[in-house]
Amino acid sequence: MGIPEVVVHDEMTKWADRYGTPLYIYRLEAVREAATALLRSIPEEACLYYSLKANPHPALVRELVSLGIRAEVSSTGELAAALTAGTPTAEILFTGPGKTDAALREAVGAGVRRFSVESAAERTRLAAAARARGARVEYLVRVNAATARAGGVGLRMTGTPSQFGIDADQLDTLPKLFAADDATRPFGFHLFPATNITDPSALHREFEASAATVAELMRRTEFEPSMVDLGGGFAAPFAKPGPLPDYAGLRRSLSAELDRHLPGWREGRPAVAFESGRYLAAACGTLLTTVLEVKRSGGRTYAVLDAGTHVLGGMAGLGRILAPGAEPEPVGTPENEPVSLVGPLCTPLDVLSRAAVIGPVEPGDVLCIPNTGAYGLSASLLGFLSHPVAAEVVLDGDRDIDTRQLRLTPVALKASEGSPI
Numbered sequence: 001m002g003i004p005e006v007v008v009h010d011e012m013t014k015w016a017d018r019y020g021t022p023l024y025i026y027r028l029e030a031v032r033e034a035a036t037a038l039l040r041s042i043p044e045e046a047c048l049y050y051s052l053k054a055n056p057h058p059a060l061v062r063e064l065v066s067l068g069i070r071a072e073v074s075s076t077g078e079l080a081a082a083l084t085a086g087t088p089t090a091e092i093l094f095t096g097p098g099k100t101d102a103a104l105r106e107a108v109g110a111g112v113r114r115f116s117v118e119s120a121a122e123r124t125r126l127a128a129a130a131r132a133r134g135a136r137v138e139y140l141v142r143v144n145a146a147t148a149r150a151g152g153v154g155l156r157m158t159g160t161p162s163q164f165g166i167d168a169d170q171l172d173t174l175p176k177l178f179a180a181d182d183a184t185r186p187f188g189f190h191l192f193p194a195t196n197i198t199d200p201s202a203l204h205r206e207f208e209a210s211a212a213t214v215a216e217l218m219r220r221t222e223f224e225p226s227m228v229d230l231g232g233g234f235a236a237p238f239a240k241p242g243p244l245p246d247y248a249g250l251r252r253s254l255s256a257e258l259d260r261h262l263p264g265w266r267e268g269r270p271a272v273a274f275e276s277g278r279y280l281a282a283a284c285g286t287l288l289t290t291v292l293e294v295k296r297s298g299g300r301t302y303a304v305l306d307a308g309t310h311v312l313g314g315m316a317g318l319g320r321i322l323a324p325g326a327e328p329e330p331v332g333t334p335e336n337e338p339v340s341l342v343g344p345l346c347t348p349l350d351v352l353s354r355a356a357v358i359g360p361v362e363p364g365d366v367l368c369i370p371n372t373g374a375y376g377l378s379a380s381l382l383g384f385l386s387h388p389v390a391a392e393v394v395l396d397g398d399r400d401i402d403t404r405q406l407r408l409t410p411v412a413l414k415a416s417e418g419s420p421i
């Protein structure tokens, strides 16, 4: 991440006067513009999901949903935002690694019927959650395709050893994953090899490789998907000026590849879907921050702002800072192969340890990571130094139609009332 450029427009500073800083302003016109441009860049027959991860503000989600875009959520918090925004539950897709049983039950209970499963075990847990609610649900099989490759890739999610999806070469050994049971039905494939690909031809190659992978998987598994979600990759500038990339040529070139690899897609056999977070949300936002002090030291000038990495770019810190290298107490004979300890966040950077030597671990094991009393929760970016969270104001034209501030308020818990697993 470069140093964020501070662009203070006169018309923006009046909002800072009114609401204070740090303050995020989201302009709905820019949401509409980005959505229109992206919908024109993908084939007309395809559908588009908005990944709430990029910005779960319900006012943005409501705007995108009103333009025919669907919601892709990865947590119960994002699900709540999608529901608050009035998203039709039938159109919500629940994705992401590390879904808890409680989250699956809550989502099914709220009416979500479409999921992406990251493993055979997760499908089993999804089926249990569906049965518990007397519902039938559908799932995409998330695939880690070894073949997808393109240069100019911002952040590679799969195509390498990864916590996401199921390696394509393991799918042959999982025939049950492609057959319905009493509570679940497979309805397609989900691929999401990479993100933030600025070059339209590199992005084209990535989608082309994914479409070819799907065609090959269809042959190998004899499974006829009703939907193929080819993921995203649409880039956006971050914290610096500049326009969104122009992907207008993709519609035609992608349509030709889909004709070649997935004939029938124009009639919805399979329906083709794409996903985007940053392209849809990035351009609408402006962060307003106040310089608190300017000082000189050792020949340099420092401007102390009221917005730090707890307000902007915290996730970039995950890339810059080494994984914490957590060493939990061993749970078995620690001679076994090292284990990568990863979290539930939808980014390959969400790593607690690349190689923890802790013995064979199983679902349900509780790991004890010692010495985490200092800079544990308090070093999570929103919690660090207990600063107030930046405020958010949504503008429609010159009207502030929605203003809010997240509050991190501690509440007393009764026994067994924490986040259930």
Ligand SMILES: *Cc1c(COP(=O)(O)O)cnc(C)c1O
Pocket (backbone or CB within 6 Å): 051, 053, 054, 095, 096, 192, 195, 196, 231, 232, 233, 234, 275, 276, 277, 278, 279, 346, 347
């Ligand atoms: C993060 C994520 C996205 C959105 O990525 P952007 O780069 O913001 O468009 C889409 N799909 C999945 C599965 C993701 O994890």
